Amino acid sequence: MTQTHDNPLEAYVRAALALQGYTFDEAEIAEIVMQFSRLDAIARTVFEWPLPFASEPAPVFRP
Amino acid sequence: MASAADIVLQIAKGTRSAAAVLAECKMLIQARDPDLNCFTAKTFERAEREAAAIDALYAEGKVLPPLAGVPYAVKNLFDVEGLVTLAGAKINAGNAPAAADAKIVARMSRAGAVLVGALNMEELAYGFLTENHHYGITRNPRDRSRGAGGSSGGSAAAVGAGMLPITLGSDTSGSIRVPASLCGVFGLKPTYGRLPRSGTYPFVNSFDHVGPFANSVLGLALAYDAMQGPDPADPACARRAVEPVGVSLSLPRGIRIGILGGWFHEWADPAARRSVQLAAAALGASEWTELKSAEVARAAAYIITGAEGGALHRPRLIQQYEDFGPSSRSRLVAGGLIPASWVIQAQRVRRHAYSEAMALFERFDLLLAAAAPAVAPRVGQETLLINGRSIPTKAGLGVLTQPISCIGLPVCTVPVWPGEGDSPAERALPVGVQLIGAPWREDLCLAAGRTVEQAGIASAP
Numbered sequence: 001m002t003q004t005h006d007n008p009l010e011a012y013v014r015a016a017l018a019l020q021g022y023t024f025d026e027a028e029i030a031e032i033v034m035q036f037s038r039l040d041a042i043a044r045t046v047f048e049w050p051l052p053f054a055s056e057p058a059p060v061f062r063p
Numbered sequence: 064m065a066s067a068a069d070i071v072l073q074i075a076k077g078t079r080s081a082a083a084v085l086a087e088c089k090m091l092i093q094a095r096d097p098d099l100n101c102f103t104a105k106t107f108e109r110a111e112r113e114a115a116a117i118d119a120l121y122a123e124g125k126v127l128p129p130l131a132g133v134p135y136a137v138k139n140l141f142d143v144e145g146l147v148t149l150a151g152a153k154i155n156a157g158n159a160p161a162a163a164d165a166k167i168v169a170r171m172s173r174a175g176a177v178l179v180g181a182l183n184m185e186e187l188a189y190g191f192l193t194e195n196h197h198y199g200i201t202r203n204p205r206d207r208s209r210g211a212g213g214s215s216g217g218s219a220a221a222v223g224a225g226m227l228p229i230t231l232g233s234d235t236s237g238s239i240r241v242p243a244s245l246c247g248v249f250g251l252k253p254t255y256g257r258l259p260r261s262g263t264y265p266f267v268n269s270f271d272h273v274g275p276f277a278n279s280v281l282g283l284a285l286a287y288d289a290m291q292g293p294d295p296a297d298p299a300c301a302r303r304a305v306e307p308v309g310v311s312l313s314l315p316r317g318i319r320i321g322i323l324g325g326w327f328h329e330w331a332d333p334a335a336r337r338s339v340q341l342a343a344a345a346l347g348a349s350e351w352t353e354l355k356s357a358e359v360a361r362a363a364a365y366i367i368t369g370a371e372g373g374a375l376h377r378p379r380l381i382q383q384y385e386d387f388g389p390s391s392r393s394r395l396v397a398g399g400l401i402p403a404s405w406v407i408q409a410q411r412v413r414r415h416a417y418s419e420a421m422a423l424f425e426r427f428d429l430l431l432a433a434a435a436p437a438v439a440p441r442v443g444q445e446t447l448l449i450n451g452r453s454i455p456t457k458a459g460l461g462v463l464t465q466p467i468s469c470i471g472l473p474v475c476t477v478p479v480w481p482g483e484g485d486s487p488a489e490r491a492l493p494v495g496v497q498l499i500g501a502p503w504r505e506d507l508c509l510a511a512g513r514t515v516e517q518a519g520i521a522s523a524p
Contacts, residue, residue, distance in 0.1 A: 003269070006390065012400075013397075016422050017396075017400065017444075019383055020381075022380070022381055022396065024384075028384075029395070032396050032397050032400075033395075034393075034399035036397040037395045038397075039401060040334055042365045043362070043401075043405045045358065046359060046363050046401040046405065046409050046412050047405075049412055049415070051408075051412065055411050055414060055415055056411065056414055057407055057411050057414060058269075058410045058411075058413040058414040058417065
């Protein structure tokens with residue numbers, strides 16, 4: 001495991017786990033960091049896609 | 064086993080009773096299921112009651128309902144009165160049995176179908192295999208060294224093995240279409256919101272669909288018609304009247320069919336490409352087109368899936384982490400950490416991809432693409448090699464289905480037998496083709512499926 005100050009993604013995962021009430025050992029945290037890094041890579045594809053500023057999200061609430 | 068349409072006809076003519084059909088079905092299940100592991104529960108007592116009720120109607124000369132005496136089973140995320148709804152998960156095993164049937168199970172019963180059991184699936188529907196840590200591997204009926212695909216693996220394999228003419232499953236990212244492709248059966252993922260999900264165990268509310276598998280297109284149509292209709296208990300279920308497709312499925316003259324290139328061609332191996340080519344020829348389709356946002360739609364689906372699935376299961380992930388399977392628990396926790404800005408952006412991308420698809424449907428009535436990138440992988444196979452590129456099997460099997468369910472389009476998947484591969488065993492395996500319609504055009508998807516079936520290109524032997 002790298003020092004968290006060298007790895008913002010790992011630091012984020014540790015902080016978010018604590019915020020959400022999870023408690024894991026180091027091996028489990030390492031596995032979750034690996035999974036989150038895959039999501040981070042996929043999220044980059046989503047953010048790189050050019051969208052008009054005013055484009056709406058898909059779900060629309062219809063009472 | 065005979066098709067649903069043939070069973071309905073036999074019972075209506077009195078050449079077979081519902082009890083006799085059920086007896087054959089039970090014999091087939093008892094003979095074939097131990098080798099494949101499709102069933103997690105059998106409901107034979109209920110089935111005998113339902114079959115007897117159909118035979119009583121016949122004896123009284125009453126009009127029989129549209130699925131009279133047709134045996135079927137459901138993925139074990141559907142509520143079945145008296146059974147615990149497992150959704151493939153140990154964490155649910157201690158829950159109370161369902162007090163009532165899921166809405167579409169009740170509608171199948173009302174249509175005269177005979178429920179024989181509940182079927183194995185990937186844990187919590189999270190993944191394209193059915194290598195379930197708690198309830199075992201469901202094997203492929205076409206080659207038991209291979210997997211059935213998932214997450215509705217038991218549903219597809221039970222039809223592929225000839226145990227049943229119809230089963231029900233769910234599809235969040237490809238969980239009907241991928242196992243239908245791998246097991247060589249027909250599958251229908253209707254438009255998002257067409258069929259009610261009330262009484263089913265959720266995974267990703269934004270994408271969860273339910274639908275049938277069958278050994279014929281008419282079987283899909285009969286089940287689909289029986290399950291349609293609005294349902295106030297499911298907020299996503301459309302307030303649309305029933306739009307029956309009937310059994311006289313035929314394509315209108317002059318139908319415009321586009322073959323999806325780009326992402327859908329790049330991620331199809333030679334066998335998958337050959338399946339598309341055969342289906343396109345049967346439909347007289349030759350024009351290629353592209354859904355440019357396919358890759359980003361898949362990425363958006365990943366983010367939304369992770370976030371919704373992670374949030375849904377967070378309380379029990381905190382309390383019972385060890386009771387989740389090792390292949391799903393860390394993915395679920397990681398998904399629950401996704402920032403809101405990623406989810407909102409993914410939902411904006413989803414809207415954009417939908418708009419692009421709607422523009423395509425101004426030029427075409429139907430779109431074609433493979434349903435899986437390759438034939439069924441071997442059990443335990445970690446990666447797929449597609450045109451020189453490696454991709455993890457568990458996620459990669461959905462590479463061609465996820466962009467379509469992200470935007471909720473209806474799809475009929477038909478089993479095509481391309482005869483391509485590096486070995487005789489691979490050349491004997493199917494790859495399905497997705498027949499993709501504009502929203503609410505299940506009628507065209509099924510009619511195209513019927514055309515390919517009647518041409519002898521698609522079959523579920």
